[in-house]
Amino acid sequence: MALRLQCITIDAQDPLALAQFWAEALGWKIGEDVNEIEVWIERELGDPKNTGFPDILFLKNSTPKSGKNRLHLDLRPDDQAAEVARLEKLGAKQIDIGQSAEPTCTWVVMADPEGNEFCVLRERQS
Structure with missing residues (x-):
């Protein structure tokens, strides 16, 4: 193809x-x-x-923008907490779209400056 x-x-x-x-x-x-x-x-x-x-x-x-994205980016950092803090300084915000109800949730949902959702995953486990 x-x-x-x-x-x-x-x-x-x-x-x-x-x-x-x-x-x-x-x-x-x-x-x-x-x-x-x-x-x-x-x-x-x-x-x-x-x-x-x-x-x-x-x-x-x-x-x-209205409603939740049908497609979003999942980003894998070396250090989740540090990356979330860095992205917030750039203008992103942490948001809750229901993931906080998941007891096994290991990612942080964020929105870019125009409200597009993306996820910051936890760092890769060895």
């Missing part, structure tokens, strides 16, 4: 601001050809942690 996942597209009211948040969060960089309609971020070439992951495109959409 000759099909390849090129990018993940996220609607945004302010594509540049959201791209800047995610570039900082992931340690990626803003792409070269950006405008007020679309901004993309890309991983640093040669970084083995990011090999094979598609770019993320932030596309202008003036409709406010």
Whole structure:
């Protein structure tokens, strides 16, 4: 099959601001050809942690987000507590979408500055 996942597209009211948040969060960089309609971020070439992951495109959409995302990112840090604190300083917020009722919950649900949910998993156990 000759099909390849090129990018993940996220609607945004302010594509540049959201791209800047995610570039900082992931340690990626803003792409070269950006405008007020679309901004993309890309991983640093040669970084083995990011090999094979598609770019993320932030596309202008003036409709406010409503409801829970149908797709979200799960991020695995080296240190969950430190990463949650760092993401909060960047503008993310911890949210509860019902996971606190799960006694075995080991992840933290967060929302980016436009309210898109994502999860910070616990660090990988040896």
